[in-house]
Amino acid sequence: MEGVRGGLAKNRDFQLNYAARAVRVAKGVASGLNVGLVLCAKVSINTSATFEMVIVLVSRLRQMSFAEYSYCEKRAVVSQIRLFSSESEQTALIRGFIAQQVQIGRRVEILEAGCGSSWLIDLGGINYSLTGVDLDAVALSKRVNVTKDLDEGIHADLRKVDLGDRQFDVVYNSFVLEHISGAEIVLDRLVSWLRPSGVLIILIPDPGSAYGFVTKMTPHWFHVFFYRFLLGKVDAGKPGHAPYRTFYDPVVSRGGILDYCAEHGLTVEAEFGDGYWKPGTGFAKIIVGFSKWAIKILSGGRLSDRHTYLLYVIRRGSLER
Numbered sequence: 001m002e003g004v005r006g007g008l009a010k011n012r013d014f015q016l017n018y019a020a021r022a023v024r025v026a027k028g029v030a031s032g033l034n035v036g037l038v039l040c041a042k043v044s045i046n047t048s049a050t051f052e053m054v055i056v057l058v059s060r061l062r063q064m065s066f067a068e069y070s071y072c073e074k075r076a077v078v079s080q081i082r083l084f085s086s087e088s089e090q091t092a093l094i095r096g097f098i099a100q101q102v103q104i105g106r107r108v109e110i111l112e113a114g115c116g117s118s119w120l121i122d123l124g125g126i127n128y129s130l131t132g133v134d135l136d137a138v139a140l141s142k143r144v145n146v147t148k149d150l151d152e153g154i155h156a157d158l159r160k161v162d163l164g165d166r167q168f169d170v171v172y173n174s175f176v177l178e179h180i181s182g183a184e185i186v187l188d189r190l191v192s193w194l195r196p197s198g199v200l201i202i203l204i205p206d207p208g209s210a211y212g213f214v215t216k217m218t219p220h221w222f223h224v225f226f227y228r229f230l231l232g233k234v235d236a237g238k239p240g241h242a243p244y245r246t247f248y249d250p251v252v253s254r255g256g257i258l259d260y261c262a263e264h265g266l267t268v269e270a271e272f273g274d275g276y277w278k279p280g281t282g283f284a285k286i287i288v289g290f291s292k293w294a295i296k297i298l299s300g301g302r303l304s305d306r307h308t309y310l311l312y313v314i315r316r317g318s319l320e321r
Contacts, residue, residue, distance in 0.1 A: 081254075083275025083307055090311065093270060094121055097199050097313050101169035102126060111168040112150075113158055113190055114176030117142040117240060119149050121172075131168070133161055138240030158186045167195045174203040175309070178215075183249035187260060196317035199269065203311050206273065207253050210295035211288075211308040216248045230284040257312055267315040273307030 115132030117139040223243040227236030292305035
């Protein structure tokens with residue numbers, strides 16, 4: 001009985017603390033809504049749809065705070081994650097794992113699964129070949145005809161593309177899985193395209209972060225609005241330009257990736273979150289930062305405002321060659 005009483009007391013304390021935090025945040029949220037409504041009016045976005053979206057978000061945050069509190073406390077997956085301090089640190093880690101795949105007498109073969117319009121990793125000094133696959137014909141055309149950094153470009157859906165018996169030393173998949181309905185099927189295919197001892201490098205937005213949670217719960221038009229008017233990307237939503245529609249299958253999460261690796265005998269060599277990415281500039285940057293903090297508070301601390309996305313380096317098989 002003492003344990004039960006202690007649990008109830010803990011839950012009551014949690015609810016009271018949540019209520020106090022919510023009251024402190026309310027004025028700031030109201031101010032933010034006023035700014036948002038002015039912006040919505042200027043760009044002809046349906047304000048009733050905006051209110052409906054906000055209501056859904058707040059309701060879901062409240063449900064998370066109470067219903068998922070005990071569950072999250074028991075999950076090791078919510079433990080603190082290591083964060084990159086800079087983009088250069090992140091790039092150096094990725095380059096290091098790719099360099100490990102170098103073998104005398106042949107190039108490192110890399111598959112960029114969902115290659116988009118740019119490749120951001122400097123691999124100068126490494127002998128490699130880069131194959132890109134993407135469903136967006138406009139973005140792929142830019143890679144092939146403008147950037148010209150692909151050895152081969154393939155216009156195809158990752159769920160259906162036929163690569164025959166080809167295997168790669170590295171499969172790189174950056175901010176793609178969240179846009180796929182049936183992401184676990186694609187993850188199976190990414191692993192199958194790895195040579196033994198090959199590495200799969202994945203980046204996904206974390207739905208356990210404040211930013212990722214909002215991305216998961218809000219409609220596509222809101223993502224386009226955010227990119228255009230807060231990030232200043234005027235072509236956002238047009239062919240060849242992010243954002244793309246999101247689905248967030250269960251595997252596209254920290255717990256989902258770790259469970260998948262455990263079930264398939266894969267080794268997680270590295271797991272990091274970004275600790276440096278602060279989207280927006282000027283006043284927009286302040287709005288985004290405040291919103292992330294407010295969502296963390298309203299979630300009872302369940303959602304992190306310290307990072308936005310996750311990076312995994314996953315190895316298939318043994319390091320022995």
